[in-house]
Amino acid sequence: MQQYIDLKHRPKKTNVIAEYYLEPNRISLEKAANHVAGESSIDTWSDIKTLSPKIIKKLRPYVFSINKKQKIIKIEYPTELFEKGNIPQILSSLAGNIFGMKAVRSLKLLDIHFPEKIVKSFKGPRYGIQGIRKLTKIKKRPLIGTIIKPKLGLTAKKHAKLAYQAWVGGVDTVKDDENLTSMIFNRFKKRIDLTLKMKRLAEKETGETKIYMPNISAETTEMIKRMNYVQRKNGNYIMVDVLTVGFSALQTVRNKSKLPIHAHRAMHAALTKDKKHGISMLVLAKLARLIGVDTLHVGTAFIGKMFETKKEVLDTEREIERQYIKKNSHLLEQRWYKIKPVMAVASGGLNPVQIPKLVKTMGNNVVYNFGGGIHAHPLGTEAGAKAARQALEAVIKKKTLKQYSKNHNELKLALEKWSK
Amino acid sequence: MQQYIDLKHRPKKTNVIAEYYLEPNRISLEKAANHVAGESSIDTWSDIKTLSPKIIKKLRPYVFSINKKQKIIKIEYPTELFEKGNIPQILSSLAGNIFGMKAVRSLKLLDIHFPEKIVKSFKGPRYGIQGIRKLTKIKKRPLIGTIIKPKLGLTAKKHAKLAYQAWVGGVDTVKDDENLTSMIFNRFKKRIDLTLKMKRLAEKETGETKIYMPNISAETTEMIKRMNYVQRKNGNYIMVDVLTVGFSALQTVRNKSKLPIHAHRAMHAALTKDKKHGISMLVLAKLARLIGVDTLHVGTAFIGKMFETKKEVLDTEREIERQYIKKNSHLLEQRWYKIKPVMAVASGGLNPVQIPKLVKTMGNNVVYNFGGGIHAHPLGTEAGAKAARQALEAVIKKKTLKQYSKNHNELKLALEKWSK
Numbered sequence: 119m120q121q122y123i124d125l126k127h128r129p130k131k132t133n134v135i136a137e138y139y140l141e142p143n144r145i146s147l148e149k150a151a152n153h154v155a156g157e158s159s160i161d162t163w164s165d166i167k168t169l170s171p172k173i174i175k176k177l178r179p180y181v182f183s184i185n186k187k188q189k190i191i192k193i194e195y196p197t198e199l200f201e202k203g204n205i206p207q208i209l210s211s212l213a214g215n216i217f218g219m220k221a222v223r224s225l226k227l228l229d230i231h232f233p234e235k236i237v238k239s240f241k242g243p244r245y246g247i248q249g250i251r252k253l254t255k256i257k258k259r260p261l262i263g264t265i266i267k268p269k270l271g272l273t274a275k276k277h278a279k280l281a282y283q284a285w286v287g288g289v290d291t292v293k294d295d296e297n298l299t300s301m302i303f304n305r306f307k308k309r310i311d312l313t314l315k316m317k318r319l320a321e322k323e324t325g326e327t328k329i330y331m332p333n334i335s336a337e338t339t340e341m342i343k344r345m346n347y348v349q350r351k352n353g354n355y356i357m358v359d360v361l362t363v364g365f366s367a368l369q370t371v372r373n374k375s376k377l378p379i380h381a382h383r384a385m386h387a388a389l390t391k392d393k394k395h396g397i398s399m400l401v402l403a404k405l406a407r408l409i410g411v412d413t414l415h416v417g418t419a420f421i422g423k424m425f426e427t428k429k430e431v432l433d434t435e436r437e438i439e440r441q442y443i444k445k446n447s448h449l450l451e452q453r454w455y456k457i458k459p460v461m462a463v464a465s466g467g468l469n470p471v472q473i474p475k476l477v478k479t480m481g482n483n484v485v486y487n488f489g490g491g492i493h494a495h496p497l498g499t500e501a502g503a504k505a506a507r508q509a510l511e512a513v514i515k516k517k518t519l520k521q522y523s524k525n526h527n528e529l530k531l532a533l534e535k536w537s538k
Numbered sequence: 539m540q541q542y543i544d545l546k547h548r549p550k551k552t553n554v555i556a557e558y559y560l561e562p563n564r565i566s567l568e569k570a571a572n573h574v575a576g577e578s579s580i581d582t583w584s585d586i587k588t589l590s591p592k593i594i595k596k597l598r599p600y601v602f603s604i605n606k607k608q609k610i611i612k613i614e615y616p617t618e619l620f621e622k623g624n625i626p627q628i629l630s631s632l633a634g635n636i637f638g639m640k641a642v643r644s645l646k647l648l649d650i651h652f653p654e655k656i657v658k659s660f661k662g663p664r665y666g667i668q669g670i671r672k673l674t675k676i677k678k679r680p681l682i683g684t685i686i687k688p689k690l691g692l693t694a695k696k697h698a699k700l701a702y703q704a705w706v707g708g709v710d711t712v713k714d715d716e717n718l719t720s721m722i723f724n725r726f727k728k729r730i731d732l733t734l735k736m737k738r739l740a741e742k743e744t745g746e747t748k749i750y751m752p753n754i755s756a757e758t759t760e761m762i763k764r765m766n767y768v769q770r771k772n773g774n775y776i777m778v779d780v781l782t783v784g785f786s787a788l789q790t791v792r793n794k795s796k797l798p799i800h801a802h803r804a805m806h807a808a809l810t811k812d813k814k815h816g817i818s819m820l821v822l823a824k825l826a827r828l829i830g831v832d833t834l835h836v837g838t839a840f841i842g843k844m845f846e847t848k849k850e851v852l853d854t855e856r857e858i859e860r861q862y863i864k865k866n867s868h869l870l871e872q873r874w875y876k877i878k879p880v881m882a883v884a885s886g887g888l889n890p891v892q893i894p895k896l897v898k899t900m901g902n903n904v905v906y907n908f909g910g911g912i913h914a915h916p917l918g919t920e921a922g923a924k925a926a927r928q929a930l931e932a933v934i935k936k937k938t939l940k941q942y943s944k945n946h947n948e949l950k951l952a953l954e955k956w957s958k
Contacts, residue, residue, distance in 0.1 A: 158717075159689075159690060159717075160688045160689060160690045160691045161688060161689075162687055162688070162689070162909055162910040163887050163910050164889075164910030164911070164913075164914035165910075165914050166687045166688060166909075166910050166913040166914045167913055167914060167915075167918050167919070168687055168688060168692070168696075168700060168913050168918075168919065169687070169688040169691070170691075173688060173691035173692070176691070177690060177691045177723075198721070198722050198723065199690055199717075199721075201719045201720055201721060201756075203757070204719055204720075204755070204756050204757070204760075205757075205782070206719075206755040206756060206779050206782035206783045206784075207717055207719045207755060207756070207782075209779075209782035209804070209805055210716040210717045210755065210779045210782045210802075210804040210805065211690075211716075211717040213782070213804075213805050213808060214716050214717060214779075214782065214804030214805050215716065215804055215807075215844075215886075217805065217806075217807035217808045217811055218806065218807030218810075218811060218844045218845055218846075218886070219844065219845070220844060220845045224812075227808075267582055267586045267588055267589070268580045268581060268582070268586060268588060268589040268593060269579075269580060269581075269582070270579060270580045270597060270619055270631075271580045271589070271590075271593035271596070271597045272588070272593070276588075280588060296630040296631075296634050296635065297578075297579075297619075297627055297630045297631040297634060299621045299624055299626075299627045300621055300624075301618070301619075301621060302618050303597075303618065335624070335626040335627060335630065335786075336621075336624050336626060336627070336786065337623070337624070337625075337786050337789040337790055337793070338758045338786045338787050338789070338790040339790055339793070340624075341786060359626050359629075359630045359634075361784075362625070362626035362627075362629035362630045362633070362634065362785065363626045363784055363785070363786040364626075364781075364783055364784005364785055364786050364787055364788075365782065365783070365784055366755075366756065366757050366758045366761060366783040366784050366786070366787035367758050367784055367786035367787045367790070368784075369757040369758070370757055370758040370759055370787070373757070373759070382630075384629070384630040384633075384634030384635055385629055385630065385633050385634050385637065386637075386638065387635075387637035387638030388633060388637045388647075388809055388815070388816050388817055389808055389809065389816075390638075391637055391638060391815060392644075392812060392815050392816075395808070395811060395812050395815075396808050396809075396812075396816075397808055424635075424638045424639065424640060425638055425639070425640045426638075466635075466638070467583050469584075489582055489586075490582040490583050490584030490585075490586050491584070493584075493586040493587055493588050494584035494585050494586045494587060495587075498587050498588075499587070499588065
C-alpha cells in the first residue's frame, strides 16, 4: 500500500473530509490510519501493479490530522472519488470495507464534510421546517405528537379511534410505530382509510390542521404503492423507517413523493450506540437531510428510554436545522447551501411533565413525541394529549406546570404520575 | 411494561425466534431481557392503557431461555407480529429501537429462526448455486474471480483491458469494486460497453463462459436503469452493495432482474464486527438469502485482510448453502424449504497460494476472489490470474503447489512472493 499520511497537508473545502475514531489492531495508529485512507479510496493491502502514479497523484487521499490522545484522524478525499447524488457509493467508500479490516480494532465514522458539489447533487427536504409550519399553520410553537401504542396489536378501527382521541386532546401529529406496516390484524389500506377519516373529523372539531404519518416501509415498489395510496386518500404525510428500508429506497420515495416524509430511525443504534465502532447519528442525520426527509428522530436531549447524551442530540439537531455549521473541536464545517432544514423529532420515553425542560433545551423547531407518555395517562389517551398540550401552553404563557395545573386537571394528574 | 419471561415455555417452530447477546445497563439480565422482548414487539416503557389483555394473550413474546453465563437470551414471537415478505418490518422489530434502549449496555442480534410462513413469503435466489453452475458450465470445481484494482481511478478502457487480461489468464468472474459506480473518470455505460466487449473476446479465445459483475448500486430507479442497461447489452450478472443500498431496494432489484445478483457486503462490519453489539453476519446473510442474492461475500475462513473467525465464516457459508441447519449450542434451527442455496464468495486479502487451504476449508461451492492477490503478481494481472487457475488445477489434480509450479512459471512466482 502507498503512503497517504501528510500532516502538513491543508485540506480544501471543495473536497470531502471524513473524521474517524480509530483504534489500531497491533500496529501503530499511523499505519492503521494509512490503511483506512487507502482502502476507503483507491488502494488495497498489496502493491498492485495497476495503481499508476497518475492515479495516485490525481485521486490520492490525505490523512492530514492524527490526534493520538483522542485517537481521532481526519482524511481528505478528492471529490472526484464520489458519485454525485449516490449515497450508497459514498457509504461504500467512507463506511465500507474499512470497518472489517484486521488492521483496525475499532473504527467509528464521526463526521463527513460534504463540499458544495456533493451537497447540490441532492434534493434535500421538499418541505422542511417552514413547509411543515405552513402546512400546519403553526407559526412558532413546537409541535406535539404521539405514536399510537401498543405498537402492534390494535385493529385498524381501534388505531383510528386512538388517533382521534389524541388529536382532539390536542396533539398535532399522530404516527404509526416503526414495526406497524400492513399486518394481518391491521391492514395498511383499512388503517389509512379509517385514520384519515378520523383526522378530518378531528380537524373539523378542533379547527386545527392535524398530521397523520402512516408507516409505508416495505420493498420499494410496494412502498411507492402505499405512498400513492396515502396521497390518493388525501393524507398529508408519510413515514419511512429510513435505516431498515435503506438509503436507495428512501431516495426513491423522496423523488416520487409529493408529501413530507417522516424519518423513523429504528436500527440506528446498532450503528451509533458504541462510542468506538460504527457510524455516528450525526452522519446518518446528514445523509437523511441530503436525501430529503422533513422530520427526523434525533433523541431526547435528556434521559428518556434511550441512551444518547445531551451533546450528541443537540449536535444532531443543529446539524439538521441550520444552514451553516462551524468547525469546532469535534465537528467538521458544513455549509448546506439551498438544502432546507429538517425539523427534529424528540421521541423515546418522554412524558408531558418534561415539556418545559425539552423546550428550553431543544427549542421550538421540534416535534415533541409522547407514546407511553400520553397513552399511560391515568385517564387515558385523550387526557394524556390534553396534558401535553396544557404543558406546552404553560410554557408559552410563561407559567410553571404547577401553576398551570391548578385549572387544568389532566396536567395535574400527569404531574402526579410523572413528577420526580 | 408487562412480564414476558417464562423459562418453562416451549417455543413453536411455526413462530419466529430471535437469539441475542445481551449486557444489561444497571439492571438485572432478566429485566433487560424483558425490556428487549416488549420493545421489539407490542410494549413500551410505561403501562399504557391501550394494551389490552386480549392483545397480550394473542401477540405476547416469550423470553424462554436466559443463559446468564454467556449472556445469551432467546425470545419467541408470534409470527402474526411480522409482515410477510417485508424485511424492513422484520428488522424494525427484531433489530430496531432495542439497540438504543438505556436498559441495555450492549446487544447483538445473533440469529433469527424464520418459520415456514415467513420463509415462503420470500422469493430467494433466482439462480442460486446450480443456476450459476449451469450458466458457467462449471460442474464441480470452485470459481476463481477477481476484483478490478485499483478500486477507483482506472478509465473504462483500462478497466476493460484488465478484465480481459484476468479472464484470458483464467479467472471465471470479474467484478467491479464496491465504490466503483458511475464516476467522472469511468462512466457506467462506457465501462459496461467496453468490458462486455472484452468479455466476449475472452470467451471466444478461451472457450469458457466468463462472468462480469458490474456494480449497479445507486438510488433504486437509477439502479434499475443500470440493471436494464446491463441486460440490454447482454451482460450475464449484476452486483449490488446490499447494505449501503439497503434491503428494500435490493428486493426491488431481485424482483425485476433477470440476471443473477452478486451481493457485496460493504459496511457490514459496522454492524457485525463488535462481538457484543450490532447484528451478526449470519443474520445479514439469512436476510440476503431470503430476498434472493445468488452470490454473497462471507469472509475468508482464515486470515486475509479481514477480521472474521473461521467458525463465523463457515457458519455463514453453511447457512446460505444448505437446505437445513440443525440447532446447536449457538445456532437456531432453520429450514429453507424451496429457497435456493446461495454461492459463497471468499474475498479480502487472499492470494493464489492459499487456494489449497481455502478449498479444503470452504469447499467447491465458492467463488474464490483475488484482488491484490492477482494484480500484484510480479508479472501483472494476466500472470496473476494464471497463477490462481494453476493453483486450482493443482488442487484438482491432487498435486502440491510446489510440485505443480515446476512446469507453471506464474504459480512459481506467486509461491515466491506469497509463501510463508
